Amino acid sequence: MIFLRRQMPLLITMITGLIFAGQYYVPHPASEQLLTSATKWLQIIGGFALVLGVTSLFQVHAAKIRRKEAGWGYSMVLYAGMLGTMAVGWWANGKESVEGVSTAFGWVYNFMMVPLQGTMFAILAFFIASAAYRSFRARSREAAVLLIAAVIVMMGRVPLGEYLVPISGDISQWILNVLNASVRRAILIGVSLGAVALSFKIIFGVERSYLGGGKE
Template sequence: MKRQIPIMLAIIASVCPVIAFFFPDRWINEWFNQRLDAWMVIIASFALLLGIVSMIQVNIHKIRRRARGWGFSIIILVTFTLMAAFGLFGGQGERADGSLYPFTWMFQFVFSPLQATMFSLLAFYVASASYRAFRVRNVEATLLLIGALIIMVGRIPLGTLIHPLVPDIAEWVMKFPNTAAQRGIIIGAALGAASMSVRVMVGIERPYMGKS
């Protein structure tokens, strides 16, 4: 029973959207599509909370063991509790007097700047990474370099200064060779994903059981 029930549930759940697609009846669409969509979003939210529980466990464990950097675990737990409490009990957006609710304030002045700065920090590391990637040794690396340079130079005013055709070349690269490669990747990945879906639908693959 431990094995059969999850497999049956997965097969039934996976067939529902397929039925809704092939029988676009109003009743079927409401039950097999809209309602299940809403339900899955709810289950996903619970799954998100599950991840949070794991995060709390890991950090509490670290604090108990006084592991290296345990002080930072306290900061993680305190800021998490604060932000979660603001989100759960404090409301969001602007108050009638124009002031911000704490959740929105934290988002605007803590989360957003930190996120943007963390990602902007990568600009420096991308520069050194590109130096390593673009040390031209073979045809592939040269094409990578040319592709990157054309796009970067073609999208800034410097490109037009070098030659008026540079932006057009960048546009052409995006429109044809890039489209071709992206299309190949999308079709290849989609074929792989579709066949994987069929394997799960017939119970050959069972990712929900922790192993295939």
């Protein structure tokens, strides 16, 4: 039993890991078909993972409503939003529009989800500006460099900036395409080396935290 509970999952990880690592080096239609199928399979399994997340959300808010905790009314609003969207979504067969005409699901998307999402991210502009005011003081050489780069990029992204300092657009583009790209590339190389090392550790059973805790 301990083999089925502990060693078998590690064996599955090892076998699938080695098969799909090797798949890259086999230029055969069967190998390509294996990759296509695996991608589809992962999408299907990922769909079931959503059930876990949604159930957890349901349980948390159901407990709040049952115990009449502070703010339980907002949990009711969340339920109403979720169930209402699901109802109109299934009624419209998951389509936002049919032959160019918006469905009820499309209405929810256009007049509820888009404004809520847009405004939620838009208010971050105020908080970012406030954080910048507090942290962007040129107290050191590094902070000054960061401040100057941010100001140039911000000026280069709007017509007013380019009107005031005509060269700001070009400098901004150069910072983004050359300096920023070089740093992103270095970070990407570092992160990738880490990802490859972690993948090897997972395949060979050194890293096994993904199996979760538990006695067995």
